[in-house]
Amino acid sequence: MRIRIIDIPEKGLYYKIDDSKKSLKVFDEEIPILERVSGELYIRKHEAGRVSVKGNVRVVLELTCSRCLKTYRFEIVRDIDESYHPIDDIEFGERKHLKSFELDTCYYSEGELDVESVYMEPIYLAIPMKPLCSDNCKGICPICGKDLNEDFCDCNRGVRDPRWKVLVELKEKLKGE
Ligand SMILES: [Zn+2]
Ligand SMILES: [Zn+2]
Secondary structure (H helix, E strand, O other), X not given: OEEEXXXXXXXXXXXXXXXXXXXXXXXXXEEEEXXXXXXXXXXXXXXXXXXXXXXXXXXXXXXXXXXXXXXXXEEEEEEEEEEXXXXXXXXXXXXXXXXXXXXXXXXXXXXXXXXXXXXXXHHHHHOOOOOOOOOOOOOEOOOOOOEOOOOOOOOXXXXXXXXXXXXXXXXXXXHHO
């Protein structure tokens, strides 16, 4: 959905986010959406073509835990408070000379604001690189495949913790006797 800046009334524009897409693509992974992308935006025009967007966005995703491989609900709620500047004023060759504060700035081009990217960007940024169903998820045993959150196993997983090494050696010694 693109909004033409020229169509934004002086008093501003209210935009209700109600996006029924069923999944998000992050790299090669398709992440299912459990509760649709919703929220609201208030878009206003200012001097020098600046456009401000304030509001919030919410979505519930189904992530896969990187340790135990179970799926879990992950709710994202974000406030949005962003300014967009027209980029058409800047010659292409000049873009690489932008000062760092200008690179932090958001831009729109061709007189249109891409509303979907306004509310999807904070969602993409909130998706963890290494999703975990809980901070203390124990994961699955790489040898027997048991979910270690639910059960123990006797596999020797080559634990590197020296305190365990002593116990493992002791156990081996007792076995040998
Ligand atoms: Zn887990
Ligand atoms: Zn095991």
